[in-house]
Structures are given as C-alpha cells and as structure tokens.
Amino acid sequence: MRTFILKLKNKVNDFSIRKKLVFSFLIVVFIPIMITGYYLTHQLREFSLNDAMNKSVEDNKRIAKQVNAFLQVPINISSQFLLDNQLEEFANTQYKTTYQYVEAFQQYQRFDQYMDLYDYISNIRFYMDNPTMIDNWRVIQPDESEKKKDWYNQAVSHRGYIGWYFTEDFTKKNNKYLTLVRRIDFLHYNNYGVLVLSLDNSYFNSILDEYTSPSLILNGSDVIASSREGLIQKDITKLPLTSLKSNGTFDTTINNHQYKVVTTSLKPESSYNSMKIVTIIPVEMIVADANKSSMLALLFILLSSIIAILLIYFFSNMLSQRISRLSKHIHEVSDGNLDTNLVLAGNDEIGKIANQFNVMTDNIKKLMIESKDAEREKALLIIRQKEIKFQMLASQINPHFLYNVLESIRMKALLNGEKEISQTVKLLGQLMRKNLEVGSAAVTLKSELEMVKNYLDIQKFRFGSRFSYEMDVDPLSESIKIPPLSVQPLVENAIVHGLKNKETGGFISIRARVINAELWVEVADNGSGITQERLNQIMERMNDVHDSDGKHIGLSNIHQRLQLSYGEEYGLTLKTSETLGTKVCFSIPAGGN
Incomplete structure (x- = not known):
C-alpha cells in the first residue's frame, strides 16, 4: 500500500501544472461541491419550511393580538351598557301608552350613537321581556323561539359574562355576523335584558x-x-x-x-x-421555490465545474492574479475602507465585477449619507407630530363624558328657545371631537376646513359683529390630504394676533385652489399687520428646527412639518402690510408626499 501511494505521488509530480490544476479541481473542489450542493439543497428545503413556519407562527400571534384589540371596543361598549342607569330606567318602565314609549325611545339615543361612532358595528339589538315596549328592530320582545336559541340561553346563564357567536341577524336579511351577546342585569328591578352587538365581518x-x-x-x-x-x-x-x-x-x-x-x-x-x-x-x-432553486443550483454547479476545467488550461495564471486583486479590494471594503478603487483591464465578467464593485462602494457611501439624513428628518417629523398629539392629550378627558355633557347643555338651551346657544354648543362639541381624534395620519382638506368653520362660528358667537369671514374653496381641492391641524392654527393666529386691535370690521379670508398639480391655501386678515422687525424674528424662528417652546401649535411647527413631509421647497409664506393686514400661505403637492 505504501509502495502504491509512493508511485501515485511520483506520477502526479510528473504532471504538468494544468493537469495538476484540473486534478486538484476534481479532487478538492468538484466532489466537495457536489456533496455540499446536495446537503445545501436538503437544508434549503428544511430552512424554507422552518422559515415559513416561524413566520406563520408570528403572523398567527399578531393576528390574534389585532383581533383581540379590535374586539376590545365592543367589549367596552357592552360594559358601558352594563352600567347605564338610563337604559335600566328605559327598559323597566311600564309604559301606559304607545306615545309614552315612543317618546322614551326617542330620548334614549345610545344605540344609534354607538353605531354612528363606530362604523364596524353592524347592528345593536336589545332583547327585553317588557310587554309595554314595542318591537322596532332595536328593542325586541324575545319570543319562545328566541329564548330556546343556544346563544340566548348561554348569555342568560353566564350572568354578565360575554359570549361570541356567529349568528344570523334577521334585521340584515339573515346574514351571519360575529356577534357579542351579554346579559344586562337591572338590580333595582330584579330583571335583565340581553344585549346583542353584531360586528362587520369585512x-x-x-x-x-x-x-x-x-x-x-x-x-x-x-x-x-x-x-x-x-x-x-x-x-x-x-x-x-x-x-x-x-x-x-x-x-x-x-x-x-x-x-x-x-x-x-x-x-x-x-x-x-x-x-x-x-x-x-x-x-x-x-x-416549490426551494426545489426549483435547488435544481438550478445543482445544474449551475455542474456547468460551472465543466467550464472551469476548460478555462483552467488557458487562464489559470491570469485568473488567479485578477481574482487575488479583487479579493484584496473586497477584503479592504469588509474592513471598512470604502475609498478603495479597483482597476482591472478587460470587459469580461471580472472586469464588469470590478466596475460594479466601484459603483457599489460609491452607492454604499451615498446610501449611508442619505440614510443618516432620512433618519434625522424622520425623527424631526415624529417629534413635531408628537408635539401636536401631546398638546391634544394634555387637555383630553373622557370624550364620552364631554360629548354627553355638551349634548345635555345643547338640548337644555334648545328647550329654552336659545337656538344660537344650542348651535354654538353643537359646534363646540364637533370641534372638540375632531381635536381629540387628531393623530399623525393625513386628513382631507374638507375635514380640516369643517373644523375651521366650526371654530370661526364659535368665535363669531363670542365676538359678535367684531369680525366676519369668507371661505372660497375650489371643490377639486377638498379631497386632497394634508397634515392635520395645518389650517386651524393659522386661522386662530389671525384672530388672536391679526385682529386683536380691531374692535369692528375685522375680516378673515380662507382660500384654497389647485394650481399646477399643487394645493395652494391662503389665510388672510385685514388687521394691523406685522412690523418688518417682528416678521424677521418670526421667519428666523420658523426655520429653526430646534426652537419649540412646547406650549402651542404655532407657525414654526406647521412650517417645519410641511417641509419635513414634502421637502424644503415647501412651507409657510408670510406677506404683511400695516395697512392691508397679513396673509399666510402654503402649497403642497396635490398627489401626496
């Protein structure tokens, strides 16, 4: 055996360099590549399965969390009905006449209010065993067939716990919906009803x-x-x-x-x-993709091996030298040196790789710079958006409590014949609702201007004939989305600062147009204007991204949010005159960011 190995060694030593390269390729490269290829093919399939499984497990958990969060709203609504004293009185009153019941039903608006507030609530029904109440698809007298249904019996037997069923809604052509059922106990009357809340499956x-x-x-x-x-x-x-x-x-x-x-x-x-x-x-x-990739990989390995055997005879030295140079530069890049430049003669694959390598290093440097700039701008935009949200949250109390109190005040004023006060309270409630719902997502110009109109009507109620206003809005501009609270602060600024010295004759104009694929918005007043010195201070502060007193949503915040959202060429423009008042304008792309 030793003699055979020695003879083989001597025979190999007599081979030419090219034969040695081919022989070494077959022994050292080709066979391990085939074995490795087979192993990697098997591992690729397992990896694809494991990766898909892990992703599906994570997706499954995230879906469960999202569904649970979505169901929390109807759960909270049912809990509010559970503690609703007005519902208890409405459901347990023995009505003497139909008119008395209809009047009580019209006064109890909670069912319709929740359906108007949450569009994913398909229907709300309340089953109550009270013969003096009339079935109207909201309040329903349960008959024997209803009481025998499993969901009804389960809801009654579990005394206040929530049940979920996929049931038919006879008020919706017997379509099936995921439905919350819950027994509502009325302790003062030793009685109960069953709440049925259907959710939109979409x-x-x-x-x-x-x-x-x-x-x-x-x-x-x-x-x-x-x-x-x-x-x-x-x-x-x-x-x-x-x-x-x-x-x-x-x-x-x-x-x-x-x-x-x-x-x-x-x-x-x-x-x-x-x-x-x-x-x-x-x-x-x-x-499927893994198998296809595996077959392509095996075919590529086989073809590459055959081609490599042929090319080794002719280009062994040249290839080794050029590849060594390429490897050297790649190693420099891996060590963090992006200033290296690779020059290799020829237009073959290695020459093209060298050119692409140089382009890649340049692109990496540019991307690193652009990434830092983008992250910085994104951080600034998030800060500005959070400033608005924090200001809204600072004054936010239980919205349902506020809406109910304002609605009570409005109804009281309306009953007393105070229509103007009633209308103003209604506008205030709408304005508060929109302000409390403000987030970071863009809103339509129409929605923003509705809030502005409510604000102006409330101010006219406060100041009477001290000022008037005009809104001239191009219908094409109403559906364009803008950052929230981009117009109202400008109008508020015009009233508080622009018209503060105007006892009478004050006038505010709001205009919106679509010009050259851009939305153009202008808020103007006929106040005393701004001095040039004060105007310079305002402009300097607007352009200072680190200047924020955190007390209000001012011109600086709006200006910087517009620039961070659409680019530095956008933002607020101020025009002022001590005789003609002040104009604040901005324009943004009509198609989005």
Whole structure:
C-alpha cells in the first residue's frame, strides 16, 4: 500500500501544472461541491419550511393580538351598557301608552350613537321581556323561539359574562355576523335584558389581508373570516376544524396534500367562550421555490465545474492574479475602507465585477449619507407630530363624558328657545371631537376646513359683529390630504394676533385652489399687520428646527412639518402690510408626499 501511494505521488509530480490544476479541481473542489450542493439543497428545503413556519407562527400571534384589540371596543361598549342607569330606567318602565314609549325611545339615543361612532358595528339589538315596549328592530320582545336559541340561553346563564357567536341577524336579511351577546342585569328591578352587538365581518378580512400566510378566524366550527382561499379552497372543508388544538402546530394530510397548521386560542376579556386563529400552510407551496432553486443550483454547479476545467488550461495564471486583486479590494471594503478603487483591464465578467464593485462602494457611501439624513428628518417629523398629539392629550378627558355633557347643555338651551346657544354648543362639541381624534395620519382638506368653520362660528358667537369671514374653496381641492391641524392654527393666529386691535370690521379670508398639480391655501386678515422687525424674528424662528417652546401649535411647527413631509421647497409664506393686514400661505403637492 505504501509502495502504491509512493508511485501515485511520483506520477502526479510528473504532471504538468494544468493537469495538476484540473486534478486538484476534481479532487478538492468538484466532489466537495457536489456533496455540499446536495446537503445545501436538503437544508434549503428544511430552512424554507422552518422559515415559513416561524413566520406563520408570528403572523398567527399578531393576528390574534389585532383581533383581540379590535374586539376590545365592543367589549367596552357592552360594559358601558352594563352600567347605564338610563337604559335600566328605559327598559323597566311600564309604559301606559304607545306615545309614552315612543317618546322614551326617542330620548334614549345610545344605540344609534354607538353605531354612528363606530362604523364596524353592524347592528345593536336589545332583547327585553317588557310587554309595554314595542318591537322596532332595536328593542325586541324575545319570543319562545328566541329564548330556546343556544346563544340566548348561554348569555342568560353566564350572568354578565360575554359570549361570541356567529349568528344570523334577521334585521340584515339573515346574514351571519360575529356577534357579542351579554346579559344586562337591572338590580333595582330584579330583571335583565340581553344585549346583542353584531360586528362587520369585512374588518376581520381586512386584518387577515395584511398577512401572506393563509389564515382563518374560527368561532367553533364557523369560519368568521379567511384569507387567500384560492390556495386551500379544495381541501379546507375537509380539515377537522372542531378538533384543532387550542394552541400549537401540527401536520395534516388531506387528499394527498400536506399542510402545516398553526392555531392560537383567543379568549377576549370577560368572555366565557373563545375563538381560534388558524394558519394553514401548504407544504407544496413552501418548497416549490426551494426545489426549483435547488435544481438550478445543482445544474449551475455542474456547468460551472465543466467550464472551469476548460478555462483552467488557458487562464489559470491570469485568473488567479485578477481574482487575488479583487479579493484584496473586497477584503479592504469588509474592513471598512470604502475609498478603495479597483482597476482591472478587460470587459469580461471580472472586469464588469470590478466596475460594479466601484459603483457599489460609491452607492454604499451615498446610501449611508442619505440614510443618516432620512433618519434625522424622520425623527424631526415624529417629534413635531408628537408635539401636536401631546398638546391634544394634555387637555383630553373622557370624550364620552364631554360629548354627553355638551349634548345635555345643547338640548337644555334648545328647550329654552336659545337656538344660537344650542348651535354654538353643537359646534363646540364637533370641534372638540375632531381635536381629540387628531393623530399623525393625513386628513382631507374638507375635514380640516369643517373644523375651521366650526371654530370661526364659535368665535363669531363670542365676538359678535367684531369680525366676519369668507371661505372660497375650489371643490377639486377638498379631497386632497394634508397634515392635520395645518389650517386651524393659522386661522386662530389671525384672530388672536391679526385682529386683536380691531374692535369692528375685522375680516378673515380662507382660500384654497389647485394650481399646477399643487394645493395652494391662503389665510388672510385685514388687521394691523406685522412690523418688518417682528416678521424677521418670526421667519428666523420658523426655520429653526430646534426652537419649540412646547406650549402651542404655532407657525414654526406647521412650517417645519410641511417641509419635513414634502421637502424644503415647501412651507409657510408670510406677506404683511400695516395697512392691508397679513396673509399666510402654503402649497403642497396635490398627489401626496
């Protein structure tokens, strides 16, 4: 054996350099590459499965969190009905006449208020055993057939706990909805009713549409919502939905198709039953790309090996030298040196790689600079948006309490014949609602100007004939979206500062136009104007991104938000005259950012 090895060694030593390169390639490179290729192909398939599974598990958990957060609103609404003394009196009063009941029903507006406030609430019904009340699709006398239904019996027996059912709504052509049912106890009357709150199923579909994994929301064996049904519609009906595990993953085979199934149990707050979030992953779909990539990889390895054997005979020295230089520069880049420049003669692949390498290093440097600038601008925009939100939150108390108090004041004024006071209180309630709902998302110009009009009408109630206003708005501009609170502070500034010395004859003009694919907005007053010195101070402060007193939403905040959202060429423009008043203008792209 030793003699054979020695002879083989001597024979190899007699080979030419090219033969040695080919031989070493076959022994040292080609065989390990084939073995590695096979191993990587297998690992790629497993990795694809594991990656898809991990992603589906995370998606499943996120869907459960989103659905739970979405269900929190109807849960809170049902809790408010649970403590509603007005509902207790309305539901337990023995009405002597139909007119008396109709009048009481018209005064109790909570059902319609919640449906107007939340568009994803499809319907609210209240079942109450009170013969003096009239069925009207809101308040319903439960008959024996209703009382025998499972959801009704379960709601009654669980005394205040919440149940979730996928039931028909006879007021909606018997369409099925995910429905909250809850017994409402009236302790003073030793009586109870059953609240039925139906939710719009499209909102659950919109949650699932955000994710790529095919998913279902189940209530028992009922499918509340599903996504990407086309991938699984043939087999989904044969999946044992009722036997799914509450939490975890398992494999199943239907019609010779393998599936990975992920389930998460969802039991909302104060509920006595639960739902399931089910993600179904077809194995064939996951490994299809991996198998294709594996075949291409193996084919590429084989072809590359054959080509390499041929090229080694002719270009071994040249290739080794050029590759060494390329490797050297790549190593320099990996060490953080982006100023290196690679020059290799020729237009072959290595020459092109060298050119692309130089372009890549330049692009990396540019991207690093642009990334830092973008992050800085994004941080500034977030700060400005949060300043607005903090100012709104600083004055925010329970909105339902405020709306109810203002509505009570308005109704009292209306009953006393004070129509002007009633209208003003109504405007104030609408203005407060919009201000409390302000976030960082863009709003339409029409919505912003509705809030401005409410504000101006309230100010006219305060100051009487001290000032008047005019709104001249191009209908084409109303649907264009702008950052929230971009116009109202300008109008407020015009009243507080521009007209502060005007006892009579004050005038404010709001104009909006679409000019050359840009939205142009102007707020003008006929006040005493601004001195040049004061104007310079204002302009300097508007352009100082670090200047923010944190006390109000002023010109500086609006100016910087516009520039951060649309670019430095946009922002506020001030025009003033001590005889003609002040104009504040801005323009933004009509198509968005």
